[in-house]
Amino acid sequence: MMHSLFDQTTIPLLEKVAQFGQRRHEVLAGNLANVDTPDYRPRDLPVDDFKQALQQAVTQRQLNETGGNSAADYYAIRTSPQTKFTEELFQAVEADPENVTFHDNNNRSVETEVAKMTKNMMMQNYAVQLMTAQFNLMQSVISGRA
Known part of the structure; x- marks a missing residue:
């Protein structure tokens, strides 16, 4: 409950x-x-991927609440998998270099x-x-x- x-x-x-x-x-x-x-390389989480997953979850929730207003919405509710916040979204990856590399790499x-x-x-x-x-x-x- x-x-x-x-x-x-x-x-x-x-x-x-x-x-x-x-x-x-x-x-x-x-x-x-x-x-x-x-030789250390900064790391970060995949922020853009998380934002996309969050947007999909919000959209899915809105469609579920309204029941969909069109045939396309109805089809999207029935066929799209529930958005999953996968473990990969919480795993650090090497960040793209944003500045100059120093003499110590x-x-x-x-x-x-x-x-x-x-x-x-x-x-x-x-x-x-x-x-x-x-x-x-x-x-x-x-x-x-x-």
């Missing part, structure tokens, strides 16, 4: 965003920790990594704030204060 209650909200998607943000923060922190390591940029971490932290905090608001709303409804 409780699981289906949460499925009616955006909480499951926000949870994935928060998890992705946490994992990405770990990877970006590793990049900063290795800023002086010779490291293409470090503290500024770039800190900027990525800041942006990632803001995204994760936003997801957590939205989840908190959802939980507060559910608590109000359950307690009869809404």
Whole structure:
């Protein structure tokens, strides 16, 4: 019962965003920790792939809620697989070099990594704030204060 209650909200998607943000923060922190390591290549999570999976999940959820307004929507609901946030989305890969490679064969940029971490932290905090608001709303409804 409780699981289906949460499925009616955006909480499951926000949870994935928060998890992705946490994992990405770990990877970006590793990049900063290795800023002086010779031959180290910065890593990152596949952000664009995660955004695409999230967009597919949102679209699928909207189609499921509305039931689809056209034959194409009906067909998409019945034939498209549920979006899965696969393990690959949470695995770090070598990031494309964004700056010059130094004499020690490291293409470090503290500024770039800190900027990525800041942006990632803001995204994760936003997801957590939205989840908190959802939980507060559910608590109000359950307690009869809404």
